[in-house]
Amino acid sequence: MKPERRKPDMRRSEFEALYATHSREVWALAYARWMDADSAQDIMQEVFLRFWKQLEARDTNGAILNPRAWLLRVARNLAEDYAKSSFRRHGTQPSEMLGGLQGRDVDPLAKLEREEAFAQIRGILDELATADREILTLRYAFDYETTAIAEILGVASSAVHMRLSRARQRLAERLSAAGVNQEP
Amino acid sequence: MNRNTLPHSTQPHDVLDRKFSAFFKAQLPQPWPQAPIARVGIANRPASQFDKGRVTLAASIACLLGLGLALSYGPTFPGRATPNGGLLQNSDADGKNLQKRMAPEHQPKLP
Numbered sequence: 001m002k003p004e005r006r007k008p009d010m011r012r013s014e015f016e017a018l019y020a021t022h023s024r025e026v027w028a029l030a031y032a033r034w035m036d037a038d039s040a041q042d043i044m045q046e047v048f049l050r051f052w053k054q055l056e057a058r059d060t061n062g063a064i065l066n067p068r069a070w071l072l073r074v075a076r077n078l079a080e081d082y083a084k085s086s087f088r089r090h091g092t093q094p095s096e097m098l099g100g101l102q103g104r105d106v107d108p109l110a111k112l113e114r115e116e117a118f119a120q121i122r123g124i125l126d127e128l129a130t131a132d133r134e135i136l137t138l139r140y141a142f143d144y145e146t147t148a149i150a151e152i153l154g155v156a157s158s159a160v161h162m163r164l165s166r167a168r169q170r171l172a173e174r175l176s177a178a179g180v181n182q183e184p
Numbered sequence: 185m186n187r188n189t190l191p192h193s194t195q196p197h198d199v200l201d202r203k204f205s206a207f208f209k210a211q212l213p214q215p216w217p218q219a220p221i222a223r224v225g226i227a228n229r230p231a232s233q234f235d236k237g238r239v240t241l242a243a244s245i246a247c248l249l250g251l252g253l254a255l256s257y258g259p260t261f262p263g264r265a266t267p268n269g270g271l272l273q274n275s276d277a278d279g280k281n282l283q284k285r286m287a288p289e290h291q292p293k294l295p
Contacts, residue, residue: 019219027213037211045220052220114206121207140201141208168200175203 011055018067019048024142025068025152026075031141032133033079035125043082047075072152117175124170131155132163139164 026047031040051071054064064070125133134153138144139160146164150157284290 016219023216023219031211037213041213041217045217049220117203118207118210121203136204137208140204141212143205168197168204171200171203175200 011058015048015052015055018051018071022068022071023048025138026071028137028141029072029075029134030079030082032130032137033076034082035122035133039082040079043075043078046078047071050074068152120174121171124167124174127170128167132167135160135163136167 023044027040027044030043030047031037034040048071051064051067051074054061054070058064125136128136131153135149138149138152139146144152146157146160150160153160
C-alpha cells in the first residue's frame with residue numbers, strides 16, 4: 001500500500017514547491033497582459049491545474065524538462081485566450097475601478113490622492129507594451145532584481161534597465177503635468 | 185543606463201519607485217492564494233475514502249426506505265393490538281357503516 005501512495009505524495013510536494021517558486025511570475029505575466037488582478041489570479045490557477053495534469057500524465061507524456069518555461073508559456077497563451085472568454089467580454093467591473101481596490105486608507109483625502117496617483121500610473125501602464133508591463137510588474141510587485149527579471153523573461157539586463165527607466169520617465173512627466181506630487 | 189539617473193524627472197527617483205511599488209503591491213492578492221491542490225486533492229483521494237462515504241450514503245437511504253415502509257403499513261405496538269386494529273381502536277371510523285353509506289338511498293341524486 002505504501003509504495004503506491006508514495007508516488008502521488010512526491011508529485012504533490014514537487015507541485016507545491018514549483019507553485020511556491022513560480023506562481024508570482026505566472027501571476028505577473030497574466031496581470032501585465034490585462035492589468036486585472038482577478039483575471040490574473042484565475043489564469044494563474046488554471047495554469048497550475050494544467051501543470052498538475054501534465055505531472056499526472058508524466059509517465060505517458062514524458063517529463064517537462066523546464067517547468068518555468070512551460071508555466072510562463074502557458075500563462076502567456078492563456079492570458080491571450082482570456083480575451084475570448086465571456087468573462088472578459090462581459091467584464092464585471094469598469095477598468096477605472098480596478099486601480100486601487102485593495103487600499104486600506106482611512107483618511108478620505110489620502111485615499112483620494114492615492115487613487116489619483118494610481119489612475120495616473122494606470123494611464124501610463126496602458127500606453128506601454130505588454131513586455132514593458134511584465135518587467136514593471138515583476139520589479140515593483142515582487143521586488144525582483146533586474147538580473148532575475150532578465151532571466152525570467154529571457155531578455156538582456158540592459159533592456160530591462162532601459163524599459164524601467166523609460167517607464168519611470170513617463171510616470172514622472174505624467175505626475176508632474178497632473179500636479180500629483182504626493183507620495184501614495 | 186544607470187537606473188538611478190533620470191535626466192528629465194522632476195521627482196526624486198525613489199519617490200517614483202515608491203509610487204510604482206505602492207500601485208503594484210495594491211494589486212496583489214492578499215493573502216497569496218494557496219496552490220490549487222484542494223481540487224486536485226479530491227481527484228487523488230484514495231478509493232477507500234470514497235467507499236466509506238458511499239457505504240454511509242447507502243445505509244442512510246436504506247434506513248429512510250425502511251422507516252417509510254414501516255410507517256406506511258401502520259405501526260403495531262405489542263400488547264395494544266386489538267382485533268379492530270391499532271389506529272382505529274375506539275373510533276367509529278371503522279368502515280362498518282361504509283356499506284350503508286354506499287347504498288343507493290344515500291347517494292346524491294343527479295338532476
